[in-house]
Every structure is written in structure tokens, then in C-alpha cells.
Amino acid sequence: MFFRKNSKAFDLTDTLNGCLKGKQTAQRALYEHYFSFAKSICLRYAASQEQAEEMVNDGFLKVLEKLPLYDPTRAFEAWFRTVVIRTSIDYYRRNQLQGTRITLEDAPEPEYEDNLLENMAAEEILTLVQKLPPAYRAVFSLFVVDGYTHAEIAELLGINEGTSRSNLAKARTKLQAWVSTSHPAYMK
Structure with missing residues (x-):
């Protein structure tokens, strides 16, 4: 054969x-x-x-x-x-890290809708995550996908824990804005 x-x-x-x-x-x-x-x-x-x-x-x-x-x-x-x-x-x-470090320690947590991403295909989500700035993308992936804590992320990336929290909040805000503009049906 x-x-x-x-x-x-x-x-x-x-x-x-x-x-x-x-x-x-x-x-x-x-x-x-x-x-x-x-x-x-x-x-x-x-x-x-x-x-x-x-x-x-x-x-x-x-x-x-x-x-x-x-x-x-x-x-x-x-x-x-x-x-x-x-x-x-x-x-x-x-x-990627050059020029992307953010020193904002205690940014207010913006409001976002967690269930928006649940209705999207994995490929769509990955495409949006890849559009995030490198610092936001790294923190989002480590925290949301891989389950690292902010303390662990701070150590891995050489940033402050507050910066990790801020980058995650900003990543979520950007993702929510992109989802709401590209998929208005997902918004309440």
C-alpha cells in the first residue's frame, strides 16, 4: 500500500x-x-x-x-x-516591553460585561487578544487564560502588581469596546 x-x-x-x-x-x-x-x-x-x-x-x-x-x-x-x-x-x-511599561498603580476598575466574550468563537477572541498592546496582551493571557495571580505576573514581567491590575483592566475595557462595536448584538 x-x-x-x-x-x-x-x-x-x-x-x-x-x-x-x-x-x-x-x-x-x-x-x-x-x-x-x-x-x-x-x-x-x-x-x-x-x-x-x-x-x-x-x-x-x-x-x-x-x-x-x-x-x-x-x-x-x-x-x-x-x-x-x-x-x-x-x-x-x-x-515588546520597551516603551510599554505603565506606572499607573491604582487605576479605578472600569465596568465591563464579563459575558460578552462567552458568545464569541475562540478564533474571534484570539484575533481580538492579538490586537491588544503587548503589555495588555501578556497580562490578560497570564491572568485570564493561564491563571497566574497579579503577584506572579508582576514577578514574571518585572512590573508592579498595581501595573498588572491596571493592564488587565485596560485590556478588558479595550476588548469590551471592540466586541461592542463589532458585535452590537452582544451588548445589553
């Missing part, structure tokens, strides 16, 4: 052992198996598909570099996700 599927199933343990030995076939298998997962994470922090792919590649390099530190008694996907998120934040710091 010419169109036979590859009968070799992905074996995480064998693949990780091969990666630890520096085998390129194992590294390629890991990349191909986890590429979509990594890209879905990076898209939340990137301004474009190209930027997300750069983050993915940086993330895989970091995963391979840090693989000897991975504890096999823990879930690989959780460890992998953490490495990719931190790599995305490092990319953000290197390429």
Missing part, C-alpha cells in the same frame, strides 16, 4: 529518552507531536502568526535544553506548558 499511515505510535518515554541522547529523530517527533499545543499557547502572547511560530521554536529549544531537569513522575504536558509560557514571556520581554 502506498498510502499506509505511519504505524509507529508516539511513545513519550522513548521520545524523551531519545531527546536526552540528542537523537534528531526523537527531537523531530517531539516537535511534531507538540507543535499545535505549543502554538496554541504562544498565539495568546504573540501579535501575529509569525511571532507565535518564533515563540514556538524558542520554546522547543528551551524544552530540549531544560529536558534533563524534567521530573518524569510529573505530567509532561504541564511541565512543557510552563516552559513554553515562560519562553513566550521571555520573548515578550526581549521584543
Whole structure:
């Protein structure tokens, strides 16, 4: 048969052992198996598909570099996700942080409608999140999607906790404004 599927199933343990030995076939298998997962994470922090792919590649390099530190008694996907998120934040710091730091400590919390985003498709939401300024996008993704606290975000991004809160509020306000103008039916 010419169109036979590859009968070799992905074996995480064998693949990780091969990666630890520096085998390129194992590294390629890991990349191909986890590429979509990594890209879905990076898209939340990137301004474009190209930027997300750069983050993915940086993330895989970091995963391979840090693989000897991975504890096999823990879930690989959780460890992998953490490495990719931190790599995305490092990319953000290197390429986006200049000139976007906001020092407003105690901005009043604007009113926004939390249920607006519930009625939108994930792709629409991702498109809107990618339009946010880099500082807002990073805080929004870390807080809303990845579940980090403002203290953790402040430490990761090298900002004050109040700045994290302010950036989240401003991100939500911008998203709500964009949703209300592009989808007026979602407004009450």
C-alpha cells in the first residue's frame, strides 16, 4: 500500500529518552507531536502568526535544553506548558516591553460585561487578544487564560502588581469596546 499511515505510535518515554541522547529523530517527533499545543499557547502572547511560530521554536529549544531537569513522575504536558509560557514571556520581554511599561498603580476598575466574550468563537477572541498592546496582551493571557495571580505576573514581567491590575483592566475595557462595536448584538 502506498498510502499506509505511519504505524509507529508516539511513545513519550522513548521520545524523551531519545531527546536526552540528542537523537534528531526523537527531537523531530517531539516537535511534531507538540507543535499545535505549543502554538496554541504562544498565539495568546504573540501579535501575529509569525511571532507565535518564533515563540514556538524558542520554546522547543528551551524544552530540549531544560529536558534533563524534567521530573518524569510529573505530567509532561504541564511541565512543557510552563516552559513554553515562560519562553513566550521571555520573548515578550526581549521584543515588546520597551516603551510599554505603565506606572499607573491604582487605576479605578472600569465596568465591563464579563459575558460578552462567552458568545464569541475562540478564533474571534484570539484575533481580538492579538490586537491588544503587548503589555495588555501578556497580562490578560497570564491572568485570564493561564491563571497566574497579579503577584506572579508582576514577578514574571518585572512590573508592579498595581501595573498588572491596571493592564488587565485596560485590556478588558479595550476588548469590551471592540466586541461592542463589532458585535452590537452582544451588548445589553
